[in-house]
Amino acid sequence: MGQLKGEKPMATQRKTYSAEFKSKVAVEAIRGFKTINELASEYGVHPHQISMWKAQLLQAAPSVFSGRADQREKEGEELRDKLYQQIGQLKVELDWLKKKVGPLS
Secondary structure, eight states: OOOOEEEEOOOOOOOOOOOOHHHHHHHHHTTSSOOHHHHHHTTOOHHHHHHHHHHHHHHHHHHHHHHHHHHHHHHHHHHHHHHHHHHHHHHHHHHHHHHOOOOOO
16 A cells, blocks of 8 residues: 555654663673674664674773772762751741741741
8 A cells, every 4th residue: 555645654752772671682782692693683683783882882891990980979979968968957947937936827
């Protein structure tokens, strides 16, 4: 069946894969026990896509050991401590205002 005049072609929906799935397939590709084509057939993914995931994983691998994760964790802890400090300060100010103004009812 062809497309009728004035009809829009049906849009194809892109598949989305979880990070866990991508990493699993990429690790298997890096191991090399199966060919890219075998993995593509097994997981129903285009071989080029598997090659891209493999390249992304290999490119990102050095950052795992670079300490960036430790730096991000430290920054997160600092932010958390700062926010708790602000919450404490606001609570003190609110309590002070409640004493000054008295009950609002």
